[in-house]
Amino acid sequence: MAGLELLSDQGYRLDGRKAVELRKIQARMGVFAQADGSAYIEQGNTKALAVVYGPHEIRGSRSKALHDRAVVNCQYSMATFSTGERKRRPHGDRKSSEMTLHLKQTFEAAILTQLYPRSQIDIYVQILQADGGNYCACVNAATLAIMDAGIPMRDYVCACSTGFIEDTPLVDLCYVEEAAGGPQLALALLPKSEQIALLEMNSRLHEDHLEKVLDAASKACRDVYAVLDRVVRDHVQEVCTLLGE
Amino acid sequence: MAWVRLSEAEKVYIAHGVQEDLRQDGRSCEDYRCIEVETDVVSNTSGSARVKLGHTDILVGIKAEMGTPKLERPHEGCVEFFVDCSANAAPEFEGRGGEELGTEIANTLYRMFNNESSLDLKALCISQAEHCWILYVDVLLLECGGNLFDAISIGVKAALFNTRIPKVRILEDEEGSKEIELSDDPYDCIRLNVENVPCIITLSKIGHRHVVDATLQEEACTLASLLVSVTSKGLLTGMKKVGKGSLDPESIFEMIETGKRVGKAVHVSLQEILNKEESLGKQRQKVGFLG
Numbered sequence: 001m002a003g004l005e006l007l008s009d010q011g012y013r014l015d016g017r018k019a020v021e022l023r024k025i026q027a028r029m030g031v032f033a034q035a036d037g038s039a040y041i042e043q044g045n046t047k048a049l050a051v052v053y054g055p056h057e058i059r060g061s062r063s064k065a066l067h068d069r070a071v072v073n074c075q076y077s078m079a080t081f082s083t084g085e086r087k088r089r090p091h092g093d094r095k096s097s098e099m100t101l102h103l104k105q106t107f108e109a110a111i112l113t114q115l116y117p118r119s120q121i122d123i124y125v126q127i128l129q130a131d132g133g134n135y136c137a138c139v140n141a142a143t144l145a146i147m148d149a150g151i152p153m154r155d156y157v158c159a160c161s162t163g164f165i166e167d168t169p170l171v172d173l174c175y176v177e178e179a180a181g182g183p184q185l186a187l188a189l190l191p192k193s194e195q196i197a198l199l200e201m202n203s204r205l206h207e208d209h210l211e212k213v214l215d216a217a218s219k220a221c222r223d224v225y226a227v228l229d230r231v232v233r234d235h236v237q238e239v240c241t242l243l244g245e
Numbered sequence: 246m247a248w249v250r251l252s253e254a255e256k257v258y259i260a261h262g263v264q265e266d267l268r269q270d271g272r273s274c275e276d277y278r279c280i281e282v283e284t285d286v287v288s289n290t291s292g293s294a295r296v297k298l299g300h301t302d303i304l305v306g307i308k309a310e311m312g313t314p315k316l317e318r319p320h321e322g323c324v325e326f327f328v329d330c331s332a333n334a335a336p337e338f339e340g341r342g343g344e345e346l347g348t349e350i351a352n353t354l355y356r357m358f359n360n361e362s363s364l365d366l367k368a369l370c371i372s373q374a375e376h377c378w379i380l381y382v383d384v385l386l387l388e389c390g391g392n393l394f395d396a397i398s399i400g401v402k403a404a405l406f407n408t409r410i411p412k413v414r415i416l417e418d419e420e421g422s423k424e425i426e427l428s429d430d431p432y433d434c435i436r437l438n439v440e441n442v443p444c445i446i447t448l449s450k451i452g453h454r455h456v457v458d459a460t461l462q463e464e465a466c467t468l469a470s471l472l473v474s475v476t477s478k479g480l481l482t483g484m485k486k487v488g489k490g491s492l493d494p495e496s497i498f499e500m501i502e503t504g505k506r507v508g509k510a511v512h513v514s515l516q517e518i519l520n521k522e523e524s525l526g527k528q529r530q531k532v533g534f535l536g
Contacts, residue, residue, distance in 0.1 A: 026535055028534060028535050031534055032300075032302065032333075032387070032388045033300055033388075033390075034300060034388055034389075034390065035333070035388075038333075040534040040535065042533075042535070045288065045289075047287075047533075047534075049333060049387070049534065051332075051333040053336050059336065073339075075332050075339055075340070077329075077331060077332070079287075079304070079306060079329070079383065079385050080306070080327060080329065080381070080383040080385075081287060081289075081290045081293070081306030081307070081308050081381070081383045082287070082289070082306075083289075084289060085310075086308045086310060086381050086383075090329045090331065090385075092340070092341075122332070122336050122339070124331070124332040124333050124336075124339070126331055126333055126385075126387075128287060128304065128385075129287050129288065129289055130289075131289075
């Protein structure tokens with residue numbers, strides 16, 4: 001992009017981060033009382049809220065029920081005021097539907113669905129403010145919300161986006177870096193087993209660079225894991241203290 | 246909405262409590278639950294506010310966009326309301342499930358603001374019949390624990406108070422072509438006068454008495470409710486009866502009186518909070534959803 005230096009000669013990005021540095025992550029579990037599980041996450045200026053209902057009986061038509069595992073039902077929506085220009089619809093557009101599908105795939109891979117046959121788990125995520133890495137923030141928030149709901153998972157699911165500019169992989173892209181249109185890789189990782197729950201790449205990238213970018217992305221996901229783990233442990237400790245245990 | 250189902254005995258228990266002016270949570274009939282208001286929570290909006298009233302959780306974001314004034318009102322800008330009942334609040338709202346309730350609330354807001362005094366729309370005009378500011382007031386329902394209308398109207402007022410619209414000037418050159426110039430200073434902006442912005446007070450008739458700020462349980466045994474929108478001076482800008490039951494005229498007058506009295510008190514405490522938050526300025530620790 002003309003006139004915009006995404007990575008300076010000194011190795012700093014537009015917002016002053018190094019190439020492999022994440023944005024500040026702040027999160028909280030148990031935001032709402034009525035839902036079974038809920039979590040809120042801030043990754044820099046991207047803010048996401050996730051709510052989990054279930055596992056419960058299948059809502060609507062029973063034909064959707066699976067006899068051997070639970071149905072994971074997701075909805076991704078963005079607040080109309082979350083983007084720079086106002087959005088007309090919070091959900092139901094093509095981008096949101098795609099995102100919904102991605103989330104469903106990611107969490108079907110992570111949740112132990114076979115423990116709850118003929119039931120349904122609802123995961124609703126909402127972007128309150130969008131500044132790049134929406135998918136990743138949603139996955140991270142949903143992971144915390146599922147844990148808050150006490151639904152067993154194989155592992156945490158940690159997601160992080162990675163770009164590739166001037167032969168350097170940049171992790172956790174912000175909106176300006178995303179909009180520049182370079183290659184972009186979204187990775188959702190199960191950090192303990194190093195299994196990939198979702199991998200998606202936009203634009204084109206030379207095959208030789210792929211390994212480098214993938215390595216940077218999984219390193220970033222493990223960094224996200226460290227932060228999320230801290231949040232979960234703090235939350236559990238707080239809850240235990242309140243219960244007097 | 247997370248509807249609750251109550252047994253007959255529970256309904257009688259609540260109704261008897263209301264009769265004695267003592268509700269389940271220890272409030273009297275004219276008491277509100279504790280209201281938490283925080284403004285400026287979403288930084289890419291012109292103004293935003295989050296309101297928490299019991300378990301009801303509302304986020305309001307206002308975006309100012311440039312557009313053309315309506316033909317019949319060339320000197321004025323306009324305000325558009327949109328209410329998104331997100332699936333976060335209840336699984337029933339998934340997909341298009343929340344649209345009906347969202348439209349109902351948005352239409353109520355339109356009606357409450359449909360008068361000359363609520364907002365000075367002339368201040369939103371940039372150039373007559375050509376350019377004006379359109380304020381998109383978007384309400385996001387995150388959790389409902391009863392009394393949605395009141396919480397939303399409080400959120401809208403707080404967000405309007407928080408709204409800052411950049412100042413623009415119209416430059417005209419010799420050939421008559423116009424150009425819009427945005428002020429260089431980001432702090433050079435218009436604030437809205439929210440003195441006459443109404444708040445909605447919902448009065449729910451339970452048994453022979455009426456209560457304000459009903460919880461979900463109380464809403465479940467409400468016969469009918471009356472929404473009144475009251476300004477800080479106690480003027481009524483709108484009224485609406487909702488619910489399945491019917492009300493007799495006498496009790497409506499009683500309810501209006503209560504609504505005015507309670508409404509004034511709500512406005513006073515809301516303004517106090519907003520002024521206090523404003524005076525802290527940049528030093529204020531933003532809590533948002535992390536607190």
